[in-house]
Amino acid sequence: xxxxxxAVAMGLCAAATGxxxxxxxxxxxxxxxxxxxxxxxxxxxxxxxxxxxxxxxxFGGEMDLGVAGSVDYHALRLRGIVRNDMGQFAxxxxxxxxxxxxxxxxxxxxxNFGLGVDYEVTSGIDLRGEFIRDIMWGYTxxxxxxxxxxxxx
Numbered sequence: 001x002x003x004x005x006x007a008v009a010m011g012l013c014a015a016a017t018g019x020x021x022x023x024x025x026x027x028x029x030x031x032x033x034x035x036x037x038x039x040x041x042x043x044x045x046x047x048x049x050x051x052x053x054x055x056x057x058x059f060g061g062e063m064d065l066g067v068a069g070s071v072d073y074h075a076l077r078l079r080g081i082v083r084n085d086m087g088q089f090a091x092x093x094x095x096x097x098x099x100x101x102x103x104x105x106x107x108x109x110x111x112n113f114g115l116g117v118d119y120e121v122t123s124g125i126d127l128r129g130e131f132i133r134d135i136m137w138g139y140t141x142x143x144x145x146x147x148x149x150x151x152x153x
Contacts, residue, residue, distance in 0.1 A: 022060075023051045027128070029064065029148035033071045037140040043069030047148065049081065056085045062094065071142075073100035075134070077112055090118040090126075098134045110136035118150065126150040 026048040033041045049062030059082050066075040079096020098112045116130030130146040 023058075024153040025049055025051070025126075025150050026153070027126075027148050027150035029128070029146050031066070031069070031132075032145045033069075033142050034144070035071070035140045035142045038072075041069060041071035043071050043075065043144075045075070047150070051081070051083060058083050058085070062096075072103045073108075074103075075100055077132075077134075079112060079114075083118075088120045090120070092116050092118065094132075098136065100134075100136060100139060102139075108136050108139035110134055110139070110141075114146075116146070124152045126152070 026046070029045050029047055031043045031045065033043055035041075043066045045064050045066040047062060047064040049060055051058045051060035053059055059080065062077075062079055062081050064075070064077045066073075076099040077096055079094040081092055081094045083090050083092040092115070094112070094114045094116075096112055098110045100108045100110075102108065112132055112134045114130055114132035116128060118126040118128050120126050126149070128146065128148040128150055130144075130148075132144040132146060134142045134144070136142070
């Protein structure tokens with residue numbers, strides 16, 4: 001898993017070297033988690049990312065980390081993001097790797113995909129709504145509905 005994460009991160013950096021514009025962002029998120037087995041729960045987390053590209057369509061990498069909540073794991077996601085800016089709204093999609101650090105001990109890996117929308121409140125603050133699906137190997141899959149606030153730097 002570590003080698004795969006490193007390879008994905010290096011690939012994103014290599015692809016971004018030719019890009020002429022970039023924007024860093026970070027934020028806080030609240031997830032409603034619906035595991036496909038077990039009890040529903042919630043989680044709060046932090047998100048950070050970097051977008052590259054000129055024009056309406058941009059791409060980049062994003063990482064999020066679950067820091068607290070009622071679910072029995074803390075999620076770590078590393079994913080690539082493609083975003084299309086349509087004025088005050090932007091739609092985006094993501095695909096990447098997931099890791100759950102289980103409260104009972106151990107961890108589990110898988111992949112994730114998601115679709116979402118950002119609403120620009122000001123030039124540096126976006127409200128985010130997103131659907132994320134984690135497909136885990138050897139652990140229950142989970143569907144997450146996310147709400148968050150993103151801050152551009």
